[in-house]
Amino acid sequence: MQGGGEPTINALGQFKLTTAGGFIGSTVNFTQSNLLMVIGAGLVLLLLYVGSRKRAVVPGRLQALAELAYEFPFRMAVDQIGPEGKRFFPFVFTLFFFVLMGNLLGLFPFSFTYTSHIAVTAALALLVIVIVTIVALAEHGWRFFTYFFPSGAPVWLAPLIVPIEIISYLSRPVSLSIRLFANMVAGHVMFAVFAAFVVMMGSWHGVGMVAALGPLAVNVVLMGFELLVAALQAYVFAILTCIYLHDAVHLH
Amino acid sequence: MSENMGGPGESFEDRLRAARKRQGMDAPPGTDKATSAGKESSALGMGLRVGVELVSALAVAVAIGWGLDRWLHTLPVFLVIFMVLGGAAGIANVWRQVGPAPRK
Numbered sequence: 001m002q003g004g005g006e007p008t009i010n011a012l013g014q015f016k017l018t019t020a021g022g023f024i025g026s027t028v029n030f031t032q033s034n035l036l037m038v039i040g041a042g043l044v045l046l047l048l049y050v051g052s053r054k055r056a057v058v059p060g061r062l063q064a065l066a067e068l069a070y071e072f073p074f075r076m077a078v079d080q081i082g083p084e085g086k087r088f089f090p091f092v093f094t095l096f097f098f099v100l101m102g103n104l105l106g107l108f109p110f111s112f113t114y115t116s117h118i119a120v121t122a123a124l125a126l127l128v129i130v131i132v133t134i135v136a137l138a139e140h141g142w143r144f145f146t147y148f149f150p151s152g153a154p155v156w157l158a159p160l161i162v163p164i165e166i167i168s169y170l171s172r173p174v175s176l177s178i179r180l181f182a183n184m185v186a187g188h189v190m191f192a193v194f195a196a197f198v199v200m201m202g203s204w205h206g207v208g209m210v211a212a213l214g215p216l217a218v219n220v221v222l223m224g225f226e227l228l229v230a231a232l233q234a235y236v237f238a239i240l241t242c243i244y245l246h247d248a249v250h251l252h
Numbered sequence: 253m254s255e256n257m258g259g260p261g262e263s264f265e266d267r268l269r270a271a272r273k274r275q276g277m278d279a280p281p282g283t284d285k286a287t288s289a290g291k292e293s294s295a296l297g298m299g300l301r302v303g304v305e306l307v308s309a310l311a312v313a314v315a316i317g318w319g320l321d322r323w324l325h326t327l328p329v330f331l332v333i334f335m336v337l338g339g340a341a342g343i344a345n346v347w348r349q350v351g352p353a354p355r356k
Contacts, residue, residue, distance in 0.1 A: 163334075163337050171312040174312055178307075182304070
């Protein structure tokens with residue numbers, strides 16, 4: 001932003017990485033993104049620890065939240081993958097809460113959304129696809145490769161179907177990472193643009209002060225919408241992981 | 253003494269299940285995978301999902317085709333082939349999401 005002149009829209013500056021933690025942080029390149037990841041993980045651990053400490057038969061608010069936090073990914077894993085899904089519950093739980101915390105913590109002012117960086121979401125998606133492939137190979141051995149040729153299709157179509165299925169399989173991590181990344185970036189850019197409108201209109205004095213209430217109201221609505229998107233995208237990420245694991249365990 | 257104090261020969265679980273079915277609290281059978289997979293019912297969410305699927309399949313296919321061409325020094329050949337295949341794979345992805353549930 002140029003000092004003193006007209007206020008400009010700087011929508012992408014919020015995604016810039018800076019180092020956190022003073023001298024030590026800048027020496028080891030510990031960014032605010034990493035800091036938020038640590039905070040997110042700490043919050044989930046704290047919730048589970050504090051929530052499960054009382055062990056009341058009738059849960060209080062915190063304990064109910066902790067139980068919900070446990071049971072929701074558990075049900076998701078068991079419902080989507082089947083009874084074998086219990087083995088993958090820790091993985092699904094971790095993914096779900098890592099993404100959810102990234103999305104939610106990013107909504108605080110002066111915070112940072114680590115899921116808005118394609119490097120983070122791509123790393124998560126690569127982790128998912130590597131684990132899914134390893135699970136499938138461990139479960140089915142070489143029979144895993146029949147996954148790329150559905151049974152019942154005519155054999156002469158194989159040169160067409162097999163590359164398509166392989167591309168489709170390889171596009172999973174791409175779509176998984178882009179979906180989360182794009183949703184987060186789009187939401188936060190909209191925040192920044194409408195917030196800049198408020199400042200620009202407010203600088204007109206008089207009628208601008210009143211007109212600035214418009215984009216301000218939009219931002220309030222947007223915040224509610226972004227809360228929905230934050231939870232929804234974490235859910236979508238986790239449920240797609242479950243579906244891929246289901247395919248890996250059952251092969252079709 | 254006996255476990256089923258409530259009804260003749262029916263366990264509590266059976267009666268609970270019957271009651272839940274009467275009240276319509278159980279999801280009807282056959283709606284497990286395809287519907288619960290994507291609860292984003294809004295048109296915007298749907299459009300975004302389909303768009304991402306199409307583009308990502310095409311991106312992967314173009315990357316493979318271009319890589320093969322670079323490796324074998326046959327520049328346009330594999331790129332052209334894999335672009336077509338990538339489009340088909342994108343459609344296959346979308347169909348898998350929005351099409352009817354696969355028969356078991």
